[in-house]
Amino acid sequence: MTHKNETQVRKGRHCVSALHAHLVFVTKYRRRVFNDVMLNRLEAILLDVCKDFEVDLVEFNGEQDHVHLLIEYPPKVQLSKLINSLKGVSSRLMRKEYQEIHRYLWNGALWSPSYFAGSCGGASLDVITKYIEHQNRPK
Template identity: 65%
Template sequence: MFTDEMLIRCEELMREVCADFEVELREFNGEHDHVHLLVHYPPKVALSKLVNSLKGVSARMLRKEYSAHVRRCLWGGHFWSGSYFAGSVGGANRAVRRCPPDRRH
């Protein structure tokens, strides 16, 4: 569903949301049907609220800005799946947590 242009815009939107939460979006990459984010966030941030805002804002704006394309690709009327995966990388080095360069945007 995502074009390269949409992935670039999605990253911009998600960086704005992260800034609002005082969260650092350290890495972003995506494929045609999902995105990966590496974020550094303080303990005061509820991860579920951050994810909800990331998905909500990006869905609204991408639907608005790419409406014709998005309408053809929705899953049951939803932009994002209701689920997400969150994992802690703690002390993992960059090579372990980084996606291959051909998947980064």
């Protein structure tokens, strides 16, 4: 994990980027499934998936029925594919490793099919809008 307050700029051959997203995954039927031990294992699983995508899991935390992730990702990563993999792999492994999850869920799905993804980091929209508005456009 990278340091929370560090500004990360990712440099590739043809691109410099600083893309961050806040993700929230909710358990199916908002069931209270997780305890601290499960959240620690879930974080490890999500870290492994992120590494496969060359994504940094900057911050992770959760409660009994949902988790929050702050990620930094390269432009080549399609967020919907990353999220599919994060949810799919974690659901499969958590259900396999923690049989008690089946008490709360009937059809084998750990996560609700929906999720929240918000872009974050960098300057505020107001600052960027003003910066773009005040460019020296040729006449």
